[in-house]
Amino acid sequence: MRLTGSGLASERGGRLIFEDVGFDLSDGELLAITGPNGAGKSTLLRIIAGLLPATEGHVVATPETDGPLNTFMHYLGHRDGLKAALTVRENLEFWQKTADSDGGIGPLDALERVRLLHAVDMPAAYLSAGMRRRVAIARLLVVRRPIWLLDEPTSALDARSEGELGDLIGAHLAAGGLVLAATHLKLPVAITKSLRLGSAA
Amino acid sequence: MKAFLAIVRQTIIVSFRSGGGPLVGLIFFLSVVIVVPFGVGPDINLLSRIGPAIIWIGALLSTLLGLDRLFQDDRDDGSLDQIQMAGLPLELVVLAKAVGHWIATGLPLVVAAPVFGLLLNLSTAAMGVLVLTLLVGTPALTLIGIIGGALMVAIRRGGMLVAVLVLPFAIPVLIFGVLAVSAVTVGPSSSFGLPFLLLCATTLLAVVVGPVAGAGALRAGRE
Numbered sequence: 001m002r003l004t005g006s007g008l009a010s011e012r013g014g015r016l017i018f019e020d021v022g023f024d025l026s027d028g029e030l031l032a033i034t035g036p037n038g039a040g041k042s043t044l045l046r047i048i049a050g051l052l053p054a055t056e057g058h059v060v061a062t063p064e065t066d067g068p069l070n071t072f073m074h075y076l077g078h079r080d081g082l083k084a085a086l087t088v089r090e091n092l093e094f095w096q097k098t099a100d101s102d103g104g105i106g107p108l109d110a111l112e113r114v115r116l117l118h119a120v121d122m123p124a125a126y127l128s129a130g131m132r133r134r135v136a137i138a139r140l141l142v143v144r145r146p147i148w149l150l151d152e153p154t155s156a157l158d159a160r161s162e163g164e165l166g167d168l169i170g171a172h173l174a175a176g177g178l179v180l181a182a183t184h185l186k187l188p189v190a191i192t193k194s195l196r197l198g199s200a201a
Numbered sequence: 202m203k204a205f206l207a208i209v210r211q212t213i214i215v216s217f218r219s220g221g222g223p224l225v226g227l228i229f230f231l232s233v234v235i236v237v238p239f240g241v242g243p244d245i246n247l248l249s250r251i252g253p254a255i256i257w258i259g260a261l262l263s264t265l266l267g268l269d270r271l272f273q274d275d276r277d278d279g280s281l282d283q284i285q286m287a288g289l290p291l292e293l294v295v296l297a298k299a300v301g302h303w304i305a306t307g308l309p310l311v312v313a314a315p316v317f318g319l320l321l322n323l324s325t326a327a328m329g330v331l332v333l334t335l336l337v338g339t340p341a342l343t344l345i346g347i348i349g350g351a352l353m354v355a356i357r358r359g360g361m362l363v364a365v366l367v368l369p370f371a372i373p374v375l376i377f378g379v380l381a382v383s384a385v386t387v388g389p390s391s392s393f394g395l396p397f398l399l400l401c402a403t404t405l406l407a408v409v410v411g412p413v414a415g416a417g418a419l420r421a422g423r424e
Contacts, residue, residue: 049286073286083278086218098283100289
């Protein structure tokens with residue numbers, strides 16, 4: 001699969017955040033999106049995820065996907081998407097059912113990968129920020145999707161979890177996946193392509 | 202279908218576990234029903250005549266309660282993003298949320314209505330019809346209210362604004378619902394069939410308009 005964005009521009013609240021941004025990514029490649037605060041890294045990822053309309057430009061996949069493009073994507077944003085009232089297992093099962101995917105690994109296996117098996121029946125409300133982030137990462141595993149959009153994926157993670165996330169990203173790339181990551185930190189994996197968004201106005 | 206049912210189930214569970222869900226609505230419903238007789242005075246005949254209207258007003262207000270948080274909570278914890286990428290059309294997501302919310306908050310009202318009817322001296326026949334109209338009508342209230350709930354995602358701190366925005370659109374449901382019960386409480390001067398069918402029609406209309414308008418509001422509120 002190849003993901004191409006061209007001529008992307010975003011204007012929010014009357015302010016042009018970025019314009020004429022493009023990228024071209026194919027199987028097994030990682031795009032690191034960098035730039036200062038307010039440069040539009042999160043906005044760009046949300047546009048690619050179809051959660052925000054782009055003011056100009058478009059994102060296309062080749063070959064064309066069967067169904068909406070964003071159902072081939074995972075979005076790991078600032079908000080983890082966990083329901084505080086549900087247990088960790090219920091949250092993962094909910095995602096698995098709504099995404100209606102096959103090919104992902106089971107919730108318990110995924111939790112083992114992020115070392116949270118002991119918290120499986122704990123309500124998400126009692127998890128720390130780093131643990132919540134790790135459950136959100138487990139979502140990338142229970143539902144298999146080729147494109148990962150990661151917004152500051154290492155935030156709240158400790159050094160060990162950071163390394164493990166790097167391994168997961170590496171394995172995903174090796175399996176032919178695509179990763180777009182917005183970060184101002186050093187990513188724990190080798191970057192194949194990078195995109196720098198301009199300084200904030 | 203699996204995704205639809207998963208959303209229905211999740212909405213019910215979350216509603217039950219956080220903030221008492223149905224209990225809050227029921228208590229609010231009960232307080233409306235209990236307060237009115239004190240205000241109106243101990244005239245049993247008057248009470249049984251206006252009883253259906255009181256119960257319908259109580260059901261209307263308590264249905265709108267809690268709808269303002271329905272999508273706001275999803276936005277705040279990020280699950281609104283995830284659910285938009287799940288692949289289910291947004292209209293069906295809104296419908297599933299409405300079904301779940303109705304089962305958690307609307308259905309308990311319908312079940313409790315006969316008990317509250319006792320407090321207002323309603324006859325058995327009137328209670329039967331009342332339950333029937335509530336069963337048909339409260340889904341419409343939820344589906345109309347959910348449009349306001351979806352709008353709150355964009356407006357943020359809306360609070361009571363949902364009730365103000367949505368109330369005018371819920372009034373036809375109230376009118377037809379109370380009219381249908383009046384056939385039993387007032388007597389042969391008013392008919393049951395016509396208002397009841399109009400109530401059914403309003404609900405069917407709300408099943409279509411609610412999800413479409415709600416999804417439109419969610420799309421407009423994207424940030």
